[in-house]
């Protein structure tokens with residue numbers, strides 16, 4: 001990846017935003033279990049940061065994915081994972097399909113306001129009994145005149161309690177599981193939508209998560225993204241961006257864990273020596289930093305090929321897998337060197353340890369990534385990919 005002066009300018013804009021608008025409030029928002037998402041998104045929208053890769057026609061910057069990657073990486077400097085997650089849902093999880101396949105009306109009604117920061121979006125794929133097995137989801141959208149009538153529920157939906165729209169995956173026919181799904185944009189103020197209380201999570205405390213129920217929710221069929229029955233394919237494409245974003249977002253967050261741990265181990269003394277003087281510790285931190293560089297290289301490679309228009313299913317899955325596993329390794333190892341202080345709830349390592357745990361679960365668990373990689377390596381028993 002060759003970064004230009006434009007990349008660096010964007011990097012600085014995001015870093016300044018994180019330092020000024022997010023970090024001073026992280027503790028308060030984590031404690032509250034929410035943050036002022038509409039205010040923060042409006043400020044991001046004013047800076048153009050919610051539409052970096054989106055078409056200029058709808059208010060985006062029209063840049064390629066490498067700029068998105070830089071922004072995702074820089075958001076990793078936030079002192080909590082919840083706020084970057086909410087932003088990533090907006091930019092890389094619930095809007096790529098609308099941008100790529102949506103009608104002009106959908107783009108004007110939902111994409112442009114999402115880019116401007118006037119609307120908050122969420123993505124509805126997972127269900128109580130269908131997270132990893134997306135094809136097994138049960139929510140239906142049945143045709144009725146010019147409308148769809150939606151029934152079912154979606155589980156663990158980030159941003160949903162404050163969202164203005166959901167990009168919803170629903171079964172629109174009785175065809176085979178990969179051919180019966182459509183992505184539909186549903187305004188969240190539509191009658192028949194209700195929510196569970198906020199879900200009480202291990203980490204990502206400042207991001208709001210709930211279950212959504214759809215009870216005879218009526219939306220026009222023209223709110224469907226692309227052709228009926230192509231939702232599964234579109235969602236799989238949308239997952240590529242989600243996974244690269246997830247990997248990129250972890251890189252600087254992990255570097256921060258390492259640098260904070262170095263700082264702490266320089267100050268903290270045991271047996272008359274700073275902790276950092278123990279070879280087992282400084283070697284371990286060097287090893288972890290090396291691993292983070294490897295994650296960076298893998299993520300950049302996936303991004304570079306994605307920008308060239310190549311299929312990065314394998315590399316994006318590898319980057320997501322590595323990010324999840326390394327995230328657990330780095331936060332666990334670093335927390336260890338903070339001793340009892342690291343075990344305290346407010347400790348930055350403790351928060352990172354809890355937040356990063358999601359990476360191995362959300363957006364396709366580690367085992368799902370391994371399944372995809374095996375499929376592409378031709379080692380998965382059963383039908384092989386061409």
Ligand SMILES: Cc1cc2nc3c(=O)[nH]c(=O)nc-3n(C[C@H](O)[C@H](O)[C@H](O)COP(=O)(O)OP(=O)(O)OC[C@H]3O[C@@H](n4cnc5c(N)ncnc54)[C@H](O)[C@@H]3O)c2cc1C
Nearest residue numbers: 123124125126130131132156157158361362363364365367
């Ligand atoms: C904080 C948070 C935010 C989320 N936000 C969203 C959101 O905004 N939108 C959305 O749609 N979803 C969201 N999710 C849901 C998330 O994507 C799912 O939790 C995830 O896909 C895993 O699905 P599951 O929880 O049903 O686990 P399951 O499918 O029940 O799997 C459980 C575990 O079993 C293992 N496993 C599963 N299948 C296999 C297999 N074939 N082989 C081997 N092992 C396997 C994996 O380790 C997996 O973690 C969120 C989840 C959380 C926790």
